[in-house]
Amino acid sequence: MTAGPLVVLVGPMGSGKSTVGALLAERLGAAYRDTDADIVAAEGREIADIFVEDGEDHFRALEREAVRTAVAEHEGVLALGGGAVLDAGTRALLRGLPVAYLSMDVEAAVRRVGLGAARPLLAVNPRRQWRELMDARRHLYEEVASVVVATDERTPEEVAAAILDALELKDV
Numbered sequence: 641m642t643a644g645p646l647v648v649l650v651g652p653m654g655s656g657k658s659t660v661g662a663l664l665a666e667r668l669g670a671a672y673r674d675t676d677a678d679i680v681a682a683e684g685r686e687i688a689d690i691f692v693e694d695g696e697d698h699f700r701a702l703e704r705e706a707v708r709t710a711v712a713e714h715e716g717v718l719a720l721g722g723g724a725v726l727d728a729g730t731r732a733l734l735r736g737l738p739v740a741y742l743s744m745d746v747e748a749a750v751r752r753v754g755l756g757a758a759r760p761l762l763a764v765n766p767r768r769q770w771r772e773l774m775d776a777r778r779h780l781y782e783e784v785a786s787v788v789v790a791t792d793e794r795t796p797e798e799v800a801a802a803i804l805d806a807l808e809l810k811d812v
Contacts, residue, residue, distance in 0.1 A: 668812060675710050675721055707727075
């Protein structure tokens, strides 16, 4: 059994988990892994297509398994999909791990991802839906987080540095 990830990143879509995760991995001399990318690779199709073709419940089952596998196998920096924390088993799995919640407000989300059609949960009235998603998820992100790092008005490099500082990790 491995020691587990050095850092697990959680947060809403567009919070910078992928970008910051890659930077953290580089700074820590570790591998980077993203459970959404694992799902896309295993399924051979994009997440939006999984949602449309098979539904959210099917996607969430794939996500639960992807997170379990990654937490068990990966010792580097791990980014989870925005909705991974919805599962109680996933939240339990994250207890005791170094988890950084990348927080952001709706205005930053609009600037970063445009809240466009490639985001299946934001297809209609994206601003309102993003706020509703965050109302439902914010406390779950906070529940699993060792540290909360605001990403608004910060560069990915600044966010990575804040995570390293908050978790007292040394870069190579």
